[in-house]
Amino acid sequence: MSISIEEVDRIAHLARLEFSDAEKQKLQQELSSILEYVEQVQKVAAAAEDTIDLEAANIMRDDVAEESSIKKELISHAPSTDGNFVKVKSILE
Numbered sequence: 001m002s003i004s005i006e007e008v009d010r011i012a013h014l015a016r017l018e019f020s021d022a023e024k025q026k027l028q029q030e031l032s033s034i035l036e037y038v039e040q041v042q043k044v045a046a047a048a049e050d051t052i053d054l055e056a057a058n059i060m061r062d063d064v065a066e067e068s069s070i071k072k073e074l075i076s077h078a079p080s081t082d083g084n085f086v087k088v089k090s091i092l093e
Helices: 005-014 021-051 071-076
Strands: none
Touching: 005 021
16 A cells, blocks of 8 residues: 555644655655555454464363472572471561
């Protein structure tokens, strides 16, 4: 999709901006390339909507606690422990 110089003039008028003829030419090219890019993104988004399986989007599983194989190793590196817990300095009074 390309934008005409008249459309650039209208946009500039609405934004209360003034441009030289060279600036209008540059803006016309830049705005046209932006709109072409937006069209491409819209096509990709439309194609992606066709491929999304909405039924599979929210598959939930039970939250199950499992023992970690590195738990003892991690606790052994702590400077101070209390059983299976790491002791830290209190920050609240």
